[in-house]
Amino acid sequence: MDIQGIIALDKKYYMNTFGQRLPVAFEYGKQSTLYDKEGKAYTDFVSGIAVNVLGYGHPALVEAIVSQAQKLIHCSNLFYIETQAEAAKLLVENSCGDRVFFANSGAEANEGAIKLARKYFRDKGMNKYEIITAVNSFHGRTLAALAATGQEKYQKPFIPMPPGFKSVPFNDLKAVKNAITDNTCAIMLELIQGEGGVIEATHEYVKGVEQLCRETGILLILDEVQTGMGRTGKLFAYQHFDIQPDIITLAKGLGGGVPIGAIIAKENVASAFEPGSHGSTFGGNPLACAAAIAVITTLLNEGLIDRCAQMGQHFKQRLTCLKNKYSFIKDVRGKGLMLGMELDPSVSGKEIVNAALDQGYIINCAGHNTLRFLPPLVVTRQEIDGLIDTLDGIFKRIAEEA
16 A cells, blocks of 8 residues: 555544654664655654664564564463563663563553552551652653643643642752642652653752652652663663662663553562552563563663763764754753754744655654654664764755745
8 A cells, every 4th residue: 555545544544643644654674774665765763752772673672572472472460471570570680679560651651650659658648649740741641641741732631630740840959849748749750851852850950859759758750761771871861860769660662662661669669559559451461571571681782772872972962063053953962862952943843854854864853842863772873974964954954044
């Protein structure tokens, strides 16, 4: 079926939640490159929105999925699951957590973290249920995760929101401190706000929030759905800050394209989940966990995390050179291969995304008119330089037309 036939079917049968999509349908991928129905190649700097950390067709991931699919794709969590136990062990051994629960997505992981934080205090006989989050955060599209999200534009169509959430300005420790009440159970943060425009938390802010949590006894939840799995040049972004959160949520890159989310928690917090407290039909199924094992072991054993840091440094330097060249580029920020370039509002980020797509490069635009770059961790220096040259050409035309 050609692209026009696919578009026609989509418009007739699929709920219009994504609006006017980019007019491309991909047939297959290899490493950092996707190929459309006509065979045109596109270098991917979005990775399915930070999902395909190993790129496309990585042999370790493909072999794990095929091998597991031939044996057992799904069974009930009423039974013990070998890959689930092994994947949990890997996450615990490489994080500050002690126990894991597997879900199917980042939103589900965050919903589970919210439940866990509330039950932790309920078990202590304490009426603590409020969670403090940050303005411009994004924690998912299910209802509680949406209530935690600090962006009114996502919430407004679905009000009233579930109660118990406060959003305060990001990187403002005083605002966090002032928001804490006797009912506060947790502070929930992204260390880099991805959907919010690749906004980094400062070291002082993060350390200050952790100290507040320790002084008040409330829990620190870190949403590492987008920043986790090597994306920032560390396996987890919290490892840049010398802190230990009580709860970490993961998804996106964890399965390398297979849907899986996770909650990692300290033992004293994790013990609040007892039989019947939480569950999932598909969460932690044999196939998804086999994929997660392949992703984690590949990241750790093939040096991809250190490589991410190196490629990210080169990428950021090249983006900064463009910033120094064009006055409409306001900022370049991010860590590892989670980078953003904020543009002046007078320049259309969407038009740049479309122009780059025409030239075979996939990027996207997030909050504050910020071009967001999330390539697979296997991206090469040559691919980065190719995108920079393409953006330079697009920016030059914009400057000439201004």
